[in-house]
Amino acid sequence: ILRHGYHLNLVVFIIVIAAALLHSSWHAMIKQSADRVVGLAGMNVVSAGVSLFALPFVPVPQGRIWLVLAGSVLLHNFYKLGLAKLYAVGDLGQSFPLARGMSPLAATLLAMIFLGEVPSPVHLAGIVTICLGLSLLALEKTGRPRLLVIALAGLVGLPVAAYSVVDGYGVRLSGDWKGFTVWLMVLDGGAFVLLSRRLAGSGLWDMLSQQRGKVLLSGALGVISFCVFLWALGQAPVGMVTALRE
DSSP states (O other): OGGGTOOOOHHHHHHHHHHHHHHHHHHHHHHHSSSHHHHHHHHHHHHHHHHHHHGGGSOOOOTHHHHHHHHHHHHHHHHHHHHHHHHHHSOHHHHHHHHHHSHHHHHHHHHHHHTOOOOOHHHHHHHHHHHHHHHHHHHHTTOSOOHHHHHHHHHHHHHHHHHHHHHHHHHHHHSOHHHHHHHHHHHHHHHHHHHHHHHHOTTHHHHHHHTHHHHHHHHHHHHHHHHHHHHHHTTSOHHHHHHHHO
16 A cells, blocks of 8 residues: 555544544435435535536546546446435435445455555454444344345445545546546536436426425535545545545
8 A cells, every 4th residue: 555655644534534424414314305316316416516616627637537437427326326225225224334334345355456455454454344343233223134125235335335446546547636526526416417307307306496405405515525535535545445434
């Protein structure tokens, strides 16, 4: 890890932990939404809108970065559709730790393969401990999860691991985390809003208007937590950042 110039320091640690609180907060808000796709669409309206204002102040991506952005958008949208379905059938206290509990270890393995980030035994033990702790948390109060919940959790957790590695690569390839983040939120948010409009129909805008307070708050929490996540991916190893985020 050190030979690649990425290491976890106290500043990164504290900022990621703070962003993790915002991250879990918007998840709770989406879980409480009557229609999770609509709730996620509202978040993406906010993130895409904010990013559009920032677009003139960041450089246009070049070369391979467009391919990275395209792959990331596909993974993010697949994740969000899976998340909406998971939260429709599972309890938050069980669904969230099940889905996210496996992603740090999977992200660590993918980062080892594709980014050459090999954690030390101590760091790897810490990541595994976090994953086990999250998995046990899912069983603590709600008992053994249903097979459908486990399957959906897997379909949600694996894209999280994959987009974490892809986004980490994109941030480092571009050399400008702000530019990569802005373009990703514009493309990802715009794509999901269009997809949500197709799924929810013409009533999407009315539903978003009726819950505009929640839309703005969840969107703000999502934007801040995601920006911190991508910034951290440019500072520290993917596996460690992903584990801290969960």
